Amino acid sequence: MDPNRPTATHVAVHAGKILAVGDADCAKDLGITNTDDRLSNAVLMPGFVEGHAHMMAGAMWEYTYAGFHDRLDPDGVLHKGMTNIGEVISGLVQHEVHLTAGQPLVGWGFDPIFLTTERLNRHHLDEISPTRPIAILFSNVHVMCVNSAALALAGYNDLSEVEGVVKGPDGQPTGELQEMAAMFPIMHRLAIDFRTLAQSERAIRAYGEVARRAGVTTTTDLYSSMTEDDLDLMLRITSEPAFPLRIVPALGAAGADPEQTAARAKSWRGGSTDKLRLGAVKLMTDGSIQGWTARVKSPGYVGGQPKGIWNTAPAEIFSACDVFHREGVQMHIHVNGDEASEVALDALKAAASKHAWQDHRHTLQHGQMMGGDQLLRCCELGIGVNFFSNRIWFFGDQHVALTIGKDRAQRMNAARTGLDLGLNVAMHSDAPVTPLGPLFTAWCAVKRLTMSGQVLGAEQSISVREALHAHRPFCPAKCRL
Known part of the structure; x- marks a missing residue:
């Protein structure tokens, strides 16, 4: 990725260190060399940097996969996607028979937007078991569907007024729960604990294996719920010479006191090592576009759905940005919808106007x-953008037909505009939301093909070199490596 030498044929290595890169004579002045041509037909690249993923990407496989797309687990086993409700229910039934009495059935990776049949609801899940609590996390992890037994545990009924508890024409909950306020009571009662999924030794090692298979050597854990004990475990595992991954956690800040979170981030920052980089935080604003919970500007969603849900109210976003910027704590801010990104930019501008930190x-x-207007503001404020470019492939057709329409979908993940403005651009997978795969994500940014084969927004395509570059130099700078 050196612009002075964009291609090379040889690499000189000694004692595990790269000494030179170039042609057959690149190490001539370093002394006697031996030529090893066993990899002469292979391509050597630097380890990729994944700028947005979650450490539960490995441990999610402890639950039942119920997704539309084929996926590989950490051991390299292929799990075929399920393309209709019948296949989903059948797969869950096969898993349910192996559970112990009282053990909840938890699935993940499901997304109804791909299915043309009736939307998954509690009645479908009641067919699996009317008594065992069942919860199926959607692929975006912003929505879930649960059965009647799970609804009863949380006390959800026709009188419930919690935002995100979806109700049918009869006034009863359908089983679909949107965003954290509605989901958390179920997660708590069914012990669906993202911290446990992310912070066990098994989960950390599985994350390392997932990254190794994808050629990733540095990755993030964006929304970490680490405790002091978890930190000790992370330090021990990442310090092992054979552990294949550098991890950059960002502490989850939603719902927490910003002053306390800032103090913890700063206190941990000094304990960073070469393979564990600490000190950043993650803020949540809105939800998911394909879940219709991202906050979008007018004209809203094409189906007339409400314009989304705030996971953090705008006033709280302003307050948190003020504290973290004042305290010198780097922020990663989740924004899917354009209203959410507008609020985040306003909050960051307000903080920067009061507290100097270039x-x-x-x-x-x-x-x-x-x-382009918001991306230009990012340039002016020194803010980077980490695009979700592989969403063009995974959800492009659905965004055209069902969420925001063709005009806005063609402008999604506008990497070309960002680069032309001089913006610091990266791209990511958000694993386990989509598979960890930098080369595929780069391909998506270059080709902008949907699953049906249409090119969605050719004007936003970038070059192969730019796509690979977005997985290398941005993240070391942005993650302070």
Whole structure:
């Protein structure tokens, strides 16, 4: 990725260190060399940097996969996707028979937007078991569907007024729960604990294996719920010479006191090592576009759905940004809808106007609906954007037909506009939301093909070199490596 030498045929290595890269004579002045041509037909690249993923990407496989797309687990085993409700229910039934009495059935990776049949609801899940609590996390992890037994545990009924508890024409909950306020009571009662999924030794090692298979050597854990004990475990495992991954956690800040979170981030920062980089935080704003919970500007969603859900109210976003910027804590801010990115930019501008800090490296994560006006504001404020480019492939057709329409979908993940403006651009997988795969994500940014084969927004395509570059130099700078 050196612009002075874009291609090379040879690499000189000694004692595990790269000494030179170039042609057959690149190490001539270093002394006697031996030529090893066993990899002469292979391509050597630097380890990729994944700027947005979650450490539960490995441990999610402890639950039942119920997704539409084929996926590989950490051991390299292929799990075929399920393309209709019948296949989903059948797969869950096969898993349910192996559970012990009272053990909840938890699935993950499901997304009804791909299925043309009736939307998954509690009645479907009641067919599996009317008594065992069942919860199926959607692929975006912003929505779930549960059965009647799970609804009863949380006390959800026709009188419930919690935002995100979806009700049918009869006034009863359908089983679909949108965003954390509605989901958390179920997660708590069914012991669906993202911290446990992310912070066990088994989960950390599985994450390392997932990354190794994808050629990733540095990755993030964006929304970490680490405790002091977890930190000790992370330090021990990442310090092992054979552990294949550098991890950059960002502490989850939603719902927490910003002053306390800032103090913890700063206190841990000094304990960073070469393979564990500490000190950043993650803020949540809105939800998911394909879940219709991202906050979008007018004209809203094409199906007339409400314009989304705030996971953090705008006033709280302003307050948190003020504290973290004042305290010198780098922020990664989740923004999917263009209203959410507008609020985040306003909050960051307000903080910057009160507290001088030029080298902050704050980053807007996803930024899927950001237009040229918002990207220009990012340049002016020194903010980077980490685009969700592989969403063009996974959900492009659905965004055209069902969420935001063709005009706005063609402008999604506007990497070309960002690069032309001089913006610091990266792209990511958000694993386990989509598979960890930098080369595929780069391909998506170059080709902008949907699953049906249409090119969605050719004007936003970038070059192969730019796509690979977005997986290398941005993240070391933005993650302070």
